[in-house]
Amino acid sequence: MRMIETDVLVIGGGPAGALLFCLLARRGLRATLVERETTAERSFRGETIAARSVVTLRELGFGPALAKHGFVELTGISFWENGERIVRADYRSFPIDALPIDIPQPALIEAFLAAAGGAPRCEVMRATTFLSLVEEDGVVRGAMLKTRDGETLEARGRLVVGADGRFSRTRKASGLEATITPMERDFLWFKLPRPVDWGSEAQLVVERDRHLVILPTFPDLLRVGFNLPKRGFEEIRKRGIDAFRSDIAALDPRLAKLVAAHIQGWQDTSFLEIFTAELREWARDGLVLIGDSSHTATPILGQGVNLAIQDAVLLAPAIAAALSRTANDVVRAAELAEFVAKRRAHKSMVTRFQRAQETSLAESSPLGTWLRRARLRALDLFPLKYRLLDRVLNAPHDMPREAIHVGAV
Structure with a gap:
């Protein structure tokens, strides 16, 4: 059986995994990205990038790649009932110098991987499936993988990152319990x-x-x-x-x-299928979960991709700092505690908002629908409407400035 050695083994090549892999490559770290599909092509996935994440991607140097592909800028959002517009938010009125964009997810992923291309100690392993975690004395030391042609591999690393989506196999193997709440x-x-x-x-x-x-x-x-x-x-x-x-x-x-x-x-x-998944713990010694693997969101306001992007941007410097502190040991859960706490707080705020909106949209009684319209009309007239919505749609994520500048293209 073939053995692979790396520092960071990223399972899943969606937006969270691909961006994290790119940011680690820029830092000169040794990283391996494992993706079961042969290409980045995906259909009917989240394609809306919130304004805050657009700003982040531009600061990271991805602006030219996004512009070269092309995208649709979204100018606002409105709520209609029985042919009447109840509330509208003009995205151009928010205090942020960007609009949300719609861009196919494959283009975003390919931009991340292209920016990581040529890094000497980094590898993308397509058509490769995660089988199980490699554990020793309760510490995660790597993962067992299987290639499309049937070869079984053992990949050893100082940190395994589960970024394999809402039905994460890495999460299931980790023993970290998720609370699944169906909408x-x-x-x-x-x-x-x-x-x-x-x-x-x-x-x-x-x-x-x-x-x-x-x-x-x-x-x-x-x-x-x-x-x-x-x-x-x-x-x-x-x-x-x-x-x-x-x-x-x-x-x-x-x-x-x-x-x-x-x-x-x-x-x-x-x-x-719409559900939320929330974990009390996102990390073990040698393992951390990000993106939908650790905090599956609903489609309301299209926050899934943006949460994934923010996870990757904040995790990269935390991993780099942890790896630099010891020569060969795994990254301990305690070393990622600050990252987890910050991201959990942000995700909890988004989840509360999404659940409130889901409850409102599920109203079917005459009284319930009347109250919904009344609340939304009040919001539309509320002088601080944009400040309130800005907290959810464009919440800053305390990104370290050095996270932007290290290796930005």
Whole structure:
């Protein structure tokens, strides 16, 4: 059996894992990124980058790569019910010098990996699957891996980073217990051509406890999410695709012709189970979890990718400092305690907001929906509306300045 030696073994090549790998490579650290897919191609994943993360990516030097690919800038978000706009936030009114952008996740990941390319002690292992952790006396020392051609490898490192998503196998193997909280609804996502006069504003279209999330998407598409009752996908399928198209058209007649023309079957949709996962501990000696592996979020306000980006940016200097303190020992959980505490506090704030919004959107009674409209109208008139929303959408994440400048392209 072949043995691999590294300092940091990153499991999962999504936004969190790929960016962390890039930042470690820039610091000259020895790192290995393990990804089970052969390419970065992904469909129906989070593609909205919040303004705060846009600023961070620019400071890290990724601005030219993002501009070269192209993206859609989102100018605002609005909430509609029964054809009436209840509340609107103009992103250009926030005190931050950036707008949220929509860019395909593969382009983001490839930009991170390209920036890490050529680092002498770093390797990307595609088509490689995580099997189990390697442990000795309760300390994580690495992981067992399997390549696409069936070869089993033992990868040894001073730190294993689980960044393998909402159904993380690394988390399950770690023994770190997650509290899984199902939300009341799930989602079906699909994409449609964007009419030329549609604009670039995110919209939430609601009728009682049903809603559509409509997001302008690069290059000229709409990404639409349709909420389902929990475990309601099979019932929707039994009713048939025509009934599904009718449901969409009833919620938003503007989409009727587009849905009729472009949603021909269930293969044109993507199901997303909505839940949150929260861990009391994110780290063990020799192991840390980041991104959806440690704090799965709901799709509300598209925070998953942004939380992942912020995790990676804050973790890289913490890892570098821990590795520099000892020559050969693993990174101890205590050395990452400050990182975990800061990120947990931020994620907890986001989760509280998301759960409150989910509860509001699930209202179906006349009184409940009336109160929802009243609260949102009050928010729309609230003089400090933008300051309140800015705390959630663009919360600063206390990024050390040296985290930006080390190796920025």
